[in-house]
Amino acid sequence: MTIRRRTMLAAAPALTTLAEARAQGVAPRRGGTLITMLTPEPPVLQIGVNNQGPTLVIATKMFQGLLSFSPTLEPLPVLAKSWTISPDGRVYTFRLQENVKFHDGRPMTADDVIFSITKFHPEVAPRARAIFALIDNAAAPDAHTVVFTLKQAFEPFLLMFDGSAAAIVPKHLFDGLDYRTAPAVQRPVGTGPFRFAEWQRGNFVKLDRFEDYWKPGQPYLDSIIYRVVPDSQSRRLALETGQAQLSQANDIEPFDVPALRSRPNLEVALNGWEYFSPLAWIELNHRVAPLGDPRVRQALSMAVDRNFIVQRLWFGIGRPATGPIASSSRFHDRNQRLPGFDARAANALLDAAGLRPNAQGVRFTIKHLVLPYSEIWSRLGEYLRQAFRQVGVTLELESTDAGSWARRVGNWEYDTTINFLYQFGDPTLGVERSYVTSNIQRVTFTNTGGYSNPRVDALFAAARSASVAAERQAAFSDVTKLLIDDMAQIWLMEMSFPTIHDRRLRNVVTTGLGVHSSFDDVFLTS
Amino acid sequence: MELGKLPGFLARRLVKAVLVVLAIVVCNFFLVHAAPGDPASVMAGQAGAADPLFLEQLRRQFGLDQPMHVQLWIYVRSVLSLDLGFSHRQQMGVAALIAERLPATLLLTGAAFAFAVVGGVTLGALAAQRVGRWADSLITVLALTFYATPLFWVGLMLVLVFSVWLEWLPSFGMNSVGLGLTGLAHVLDVAKHLLLPALTLGLFYLAVYARLTRATMLEVQDQDFVRTARAKGVPEGRITRAHVLRNALLPVITFAGIQAGQLVGGSILVETVFAWPGIGRLAFEALLARDYPVLLGVFFCTSVIVVLFNLATDLLYALVDPRVEVA
Numbered sequence: 001m002t003i004r005r006r007t008m009l010a011a012a013p014a015l016t017t018l019a020e021a022r023a024q025g026v027a028p029r030r031g032g033t034l035i036t037m038l039t040p041e042p043p044v045l046q047i048g049v050n051n052q053g054p055t056l057v058i059a060t061k062m063f064q065g066l067l068s069f070s071p072t073l074e075p076l077p078v079l080a081k082s083w084t085i086s087p088d089g090r091v092y093t094f095r096l097q098e099n100v101k102f103h104d105g106r107p108m109t110a111d112d113v114i115f116s117i118t119k120f121h122p123e124v125a126p127r128a129r130a131i132f133a134l135i136d137n138a139a140a141p142d143a144h145t146v147v148f149t150l151k152q153a154f155e156p157f158l159l160m161f162d163g164s165a166a167a168i169v170p171k172h173l174f175d176g177l178d179y180r181t182a183p184a185v186q187r188p189v190g191t192g193p194f195r196f197a198e199w200q201r202g203n204f205v206k207l208d209r210f211e212d213y214w215k216p217g218q219p220y221l222d223s224i225i226y227r228v229v230p231d232s233q234s235r236r237l238a239l240e241t242g243q244a245q246l247s248q249a250n251d252i253e254p255f256d257v258p259a260l261r262s263r264p265n266l267e268v269a270l271n272g273w274e275y276f277s278p279l280a281w282i283e284l285n286h287r288v289a290p291l292g293d294p295r296v297r298q299a300l301s302m303a304v305d306r307n308f309i310v311q312r313l314w315f316g317i318g319r320p321a322t323g324p325i326a327s328s329s330r331f332h333d334r335n336q337r338l339p340g341f342d343a344r345a346a347n348a349l350l351d352a353a354g355l356r357p358n359a360q361g362v363r364f365t366i367k368h369l370v371l372p373y374s375e376i377w378s379r380l381g382e383y384l385r386q387a388f389r390q391v392g393v394t395l396e397l398e399s400t401d402a403g404s405w406a407r408r409v410g411n412w413e414y415d416t417t418i419n420f421l422y423q424f425g426d427p428t429l430g431v432e433r434s435y436v437t438s439n440i441q442r443v444t445f446t447n448t449g450g451y452s453n454p455r456v457d458a459l460f461a462a463a464r465s466a467s468v469a470a471e472r473q474a475a476f477s478d479v480t481k482l483l484i485d486d487m488a489q490i491w492l493m494e495m496s497f498p499t500i501h502d503r504r505l506r507n508v509v510t511t512g513l514g515v516h517s518s519f520d521d522v523f524l525t526s
Numbered sequence: 527m528e529l530g531k532l533p534g535f536l537a538r539r540l541v542k543a544v545l546v547v548l549a550i551v552v553c554n555f556f557l558v559h560a561a562p563g564d565p566a567s568v569m570a571g572q573a574g575a576a577d578p579l580f581l582e583q584l585r586r587q588f589g590l591d592q593p594m595h596v597q598l599w600i601y602v603r604s605v606l607s608l609d610l611g612f613s614h615r616q617q618m619g620v621a622a623l624i625a626e627r628l629p630a631t632l633l634l635t636g637a638a639f640a641f642a643v644v645g646g647v648t649l650g651a652l653a654a655q656r657v658g659r660w661a662d663s664l665i666t667v668l669a670l671t672f673y674a675t676p677l678f679w680v681g682l683m684l685v686l687v688f689s690v691w692l693e694w695l696p697s698f699g700m701n702s703v704g705l706g707l708t709g710l711a712h713v714l715d716v717a718k719h720l721l722l723p724a725l726t727l728g729l730f731y732l733a734v735y736a737r738l739t740r741a742t743m744l745e746v747q748d749q750d751f752v753r754t755a756r757a758k759g760v761p762e763g764r765i766t767r768a769h770v771l772r773n774a775l776l777p778v779i780t781f782a783g784i785q786a787g788q789l790v791g792g793s794i795l796v797e798t799v800f801a802w803p804g805i806g807r808l809a810f811e812a813l814l815a816r817d818y819p820v821l822l823g824v825f826f827c828t829s830v831i832v833v834l835f836n837l838a839t840d841l842l843y844a845l846v847d848p849r850v851e852v853a
Binding site (some may be wrong): 041043044050052055126127134177185203223233241243372405408409422441442443444446481 | 548561562563564568570571572575577578581615625626627630685689690694695698699700701704710797799803804814815817
């Protein structure tokens with residue numbers, strides 16, 4: 001009992017979650033091994049060098065950022081215990097936690113933070129490169145204070161300090177080396193509650209409790225084991241039989257979720273993706289006739305029943321999209337909505353665009369490159385084929401694999417496909433890139449569709465440089481309206497991913513990062 | 527077999543084998559590069575964010591900025607010096623990656639192979655001896671069923687029965703991670719995990735061997751030398767073993783040679799369904815990720831093994847059947 005009380009007093013940042021646990025009448029229990037899954041197996045676990053979904057899930061247990069974010073995207077202290085922003089929005093001062101050690105025993109200081117933010121991430125990660133280029137000067141007045149001075153005000157700057165976006169890495173293991181090939185890439189060393197223990201490729205990754213973790217008494221779990229289970233039905237079975245206690249992200253296909261929801265030993269959480277807010281859309285290549293005509297894009301949008309997609313294909317996991325900015329993101333404008341499902345209006349629009357049906361009732365034929373990441377996207381493709389047939393548009397499905405998909409979308413060699421992108425809580429960080437003219441590039445996840453509207457460009461630029469949130473909101477509301485009127489892409493759904501866990505596993509989803517949080521407060525009841 | 531001819535035979539066959547493997551290496555090189563996309567674009571796709579600099583850096587690091595013939599020359603040169611290259615994607619040497627997966631694959635395919643050969647030949651011999659009776663019918667029907675049933679379905683059904691209903695065996699993985707088992711407990715644990723995938727993989731071949739053995743034994747049973755042996759008063763058991771089975775084994779050896787060649791390749795399907803950390807999955811994932819060096823490395827190893835087993839099969843013919851000569 002005494003140990004528990006000391007834990008509560010010392011671990012101030014964990015108070016909320018502990019309090020929650022107390023409220024449910026369960027005190028955290030120390031000990032136990034969590035067995036979960038990892039799909040697909042990442043090539044390396046060093047965050048930054050590799051940033052694919054599964055890497056973020058596992059690396060955030062070993063690495064931490066300065067901040068984390070609540071479900072409403074308020075910043076929470078992690079390695080930074082406090083921070084201030086100058087009135088002109090250019091100077092960010094972070095006070096760091098003291099007594100933070102890396103897994104190799106060396107202390108983490110302001111030097112490591114400056115190295116990570118100004119050298120490591122800009123070198124290896126495209127997203128960090130674009131944002132951290134705004135830093136004019138980084139200084140460390142003392143070992144536990146970091147001051148970033150920006151070239152211009154950048155209101156969403158704090159959102160880049162989450163562990164998944166800018167983890168603090170040890171300077172002494174990377175400085176002077178090629179960051180991609182440094183030995184530490186094979187044996188990650190961070191400040192997180194769990195340290196890398198073992199990786200048997202194709203089999204499992206094991207993380208062990210870091211005894212010198214800076215929150216006394218935490219983490220509660222002895223180990224976390226990520227098992228590599230490549231088949232989705234085997235993963236489902238692993239949860240059902242108790243061979244694993246947690247699944248995340250794409251581990252379980254949406255159509256398997258209802259069955260798992262009814263199991264008494266399992267709990268399904270759909271929250272915990274607020275920071276990422278993934279939005280899925282039909283990506284149209286504007287260069288392919290007649291998709292360059294806004295009337296055609298609007299008609300295709302109206303031909304799609306988004307409620308059907310969410311309810312029947314995704315079994316209620318996710319929400320119909322309302323526009324280009326997800327409703328869980330900052331600066332979402334709830335007053336603006338996409339035109340509803342209306343096949344008759346869609347037909348009228350296509351008639352008006354001069355696309356009359358031929359003798360077979362076909363107005364035009366386009367191809368659809370099915371997203372190869374899981375079975376569910378083929379089902380969506382089949383639904384879209386049916387939906388478009390109602391308005392006289394023939395959709396030919398092409399299947400492909402991940403490598404070809406990325407190459408073809410990057411080279412603009414497609415008519416339509418599905419794309420889903422993380423929005424990272426702020427339209428400047430996650431939405432702008434898909435619509436501005438300056439980002440039309442032959443690279444995946446840029447504005448590959450080729451949409452271009454000078455007014456949209458100007459509004460995104462204004463929102464980017466405005467230092468006042470209200471000004472940014474006005475620009476984003478205008479841009480939302482323009483994008484919906486132009487139907488730049490056909491936004492389908494705000495995606496969510498089920499986090500399915502054993503009921504004995506507590507505190508799994510407590511922040512807007514969900515399974516990407518450090519798990520230092522996760523515990524198993526006996 | 528005349529032992530005097532053996533060294534010359536082996537030398538000729540080995541020279542041919544090296545040429546064949548080299549040709550395979552070159553073909554494979556062009557084949558894997560013919561697939562659209564490259565490792566850099568795959569990694570960009572997986573990262574969810576990319577810029578031109580990112581792609582350029584990766585392509586330079588992976589050596590993909592070199593012209594194709596230069597890449598081919600570098601690869602062939604390193605293979606000739608028995609260096610399988612480096613996977614920049616996984617930041618590990620290809621030989622190390624393959625060596626890491628090889629034990630698991632050999633354990634699975636070896637177990638399935640032994641199970642199939644021993645079980646298949648025994649069942650086939652039993653059926654041939656009791657031809658027309660209920661034991662024969664039972665074995666024939668079972669063999670036909672396994673022969674005709676798709677592999678993945680057998681796997682799923684085995685999991686359903688033994689993991690879900692009976693809860694006797696684990697449904698995936700190679701060992702219980704995190705229990706820290708050692709010694710005998712570890713061996714038993716791996717054996718428990720091995721049972722279902724090995725059965726799944728072995729049942730098809732078991733059926734093939736059973737049918738082959740039965741058919742050829744029936745053929746041999748009526749030949750003159752068997753009748754002679756019987757007339758001489760040789761005991762029935764010895765006739766079956768020494769006269770019938772030995773002569774019936776040739777087609778079985780041919781087929782076993784083919785199966786043995788696949789030992790190293792593993793099985794993508796079974797390894798995926800049972801999450802077995804073998805070579806098949808390594809190759810499949812390397813294909814999806816366009817991890818060329820790993821893919822080529824696996825292809826190289828499997829082609830070497832296939833060529834070697836073909837050679838071994840030829841030698842084995844001569845051993846089992848003195849009428850066959852090496853030449």
